[in-house]
Amino acid sequence: xxxxxxxxxxxxxxxxxxxxxxxxxxxxxxxxxxxxxxxxxxxxxxxxxxxxxxxxxxxxxxxxxxxxxxxxxxxxxxxxxxxxxxxxxxxxxxxxxxxxxxxxxxxxxxxxxxxxxxxxxxxxxxxxxxxxxxxxxxxxxxxxxxxxxxxxxxxxxxxxxxxxxxxxxxxxxxxxxxxxxxxxxxxxxxxxxxxxxxxxxxxxxxxxxxxxxxxxxxxxxxxxxxxxxxxxxxxxxxxxxxxxxxxxxxxxxxxxxxxxxxxxxxxxxxxxxxxxxxxxxxxxxxxxxxxxxxxxxxxxxxxxxxxxxxxxxxxxxxxxxxxxxxxxxxxxxxxxxxxxxxxxxxxxxxxxxxxxxxxxxxxxxxxxxxxxxxxxxxxxxxxxxxxxxxxxxxxxxxxxxxxxxxxxxxxxxxxxxxxxxxxxxxxxxxxxxxxxxxxxxxxxxxxxxxxxxxxx
Numbered sequence: 001x002x003x004x005x006x007x008x009x010x011x012x013x014x015x016x017x018x019x020x021x022x023x024x025x026x027x028x029x030x031x032x033x034x035x036x037x038x039x040x041x042x043x044x045x046x047x048x049x050x051x052x053x054x055x056x057x058x059x060x061x062x063x064x065x066x067x068x069x070x071x072x073x074x075x076x077x078x079x080x081x082x083x084x085x086x087x088x089x090x091x092x093x094x095x096x097x098x099x100x101x102x103x104x105x106x107x108x109x110x111x112x113x114x115x116x117x118x119x120x121x122x123x124x125x126x127x128x129x130x131x132x133x134x135x136x137x138x139x140x141x142x143x144x145x146x147x148x149x150x151x152x153x154x155x156x157x158x159x160x161x162x163x164x165x166x167x168x169x170x171x172x173x174x175x176x177x178x179x180x181x182x183x184x185x186x187x188x189x190x191x192x193x194x195x196x197x198x199x200x201x202x203x204x205x206x207x208x209x210x211x212x213x214x215x216x217x218x219x220x221x222x223x224x225x226x227x228x229x230x231x232x233x234x235x236x237x238x239x240x241x242x243x244x245x246x247x248x249x250x251x252x253x254x255x256x257x258x259x260x261x262x263x264x265x266x267x268x269x270x271x272x273x274x275x276x277x278x279x280x281x282x283x284x285x286x287x288x289x290x291x292x293x294x295x296x297x298x299x300x301x302x303x304x305x306x307x308x309x310x311x312x313x314x315x316x317x318x319x320x321x322x323x324x325x326x327x328x329x330x331x332x333x334x335x336x337x338x339x340x341x342x343x344x345x346x347x348x349x350x351x352x353x354x355x356x357x358x359x360x361x362x363x364x365x366x367x368x369x370x371x372x373x374x375x376x377x378x379x380x381x382x383x384x385x386x387x388x389x390x391x392x393x394x395x396x397x398x399x400x401x402x403x404x405x406x407x408x409x410x411x412x413x414x415x416x417x418x419x420x421x422x423x424x425x426x427x428x429x430x431x432x433x434x435x436x437x438x439x440x441x442x443x444x445x446x447x448x449x450x451x452x453x454x455x456x
Contacts, residue, residue, distance in 0.1 A: 197339030
């Protein structure tokens, strides 16, 4: 999505309560750029028959990313449901959306009732990780297209199953790796593919954050209004513990989350793989440990260095620091791509192109905005990514992050987590992603609550 096209989308959406107020009128040159970029998306203004009826499932910290693309008039979308297992989340989401849309969506706790409604065309699946694949498959079985937040799967079994479901049910499935819809990232990746830094051979993806101490879990009564049975869904049953329903489920074992690698490395590893034009790695090795607040409730690593090797001597490294804010590469997150004739630094804000001697050739700061390490948020990248999802449903665009490709980046997350859990690296079949290690293959799937197993 070009900058001109994004500006156009915002101007067209100026009538949506408070969005792009005061935006200037679209110019002839902008109109021409939009037409070239979006295959007649300007000349064929969306009509009522093209309206997409959506539901947002999971109303936590990613909710803010969906407000603008759903509310803008040019998107021609109707929000039919707001769905969450916690009453407080639904009430909060309804209050927020009431400031941006002039109608009232239905509130529903149970995703199964949402996907059973034939009035819904597509869902946004922003539930906890363990619900991403099972919920998305439920939706596809019932004829819905799916925008699934990262990580798209909880394990490799689900990773394969999700791709198979998208093909079987012929549904548009986009993962929320929104940097694939970033103008400046698209620009520099295309330049890399065209040889601007020679032959790219290595990428370093990184992330630094200052997450604090996490409370130890304690058995407490289920909070009023929380459906703990539905929260657990496909996961094995256990008693409720304090702090679990909120963000800390990421760090409380492997029943619900995929650790920081699933939470954030998904984005940067995807950019690295995109730049190097590689698919499955041939090997993964990991050094990871819990190094901060040793006696707190955090139950997995908070620091990881992972190395992925690919054919043609290409390599991707992951440097993840959940609780140490030192900016190793002078940014809290991003990707460095090394080539035979130069290098590139790229993050959500900009890219910098260097020649082989390390001299800056070009410093391109994005005109857009996107949340970095701030929980929730959203921004131009997310809006563009969601609009791309809508237009792909209408057949006017191609997905920027189709699930069959996004799932390969997701596999890298699972490989690194598995290597950490079994305490050793392993080789991988680059043709199908299978692992040449019995201990690793024992973690290909997970234990599911009986009756909740995802299946086609």
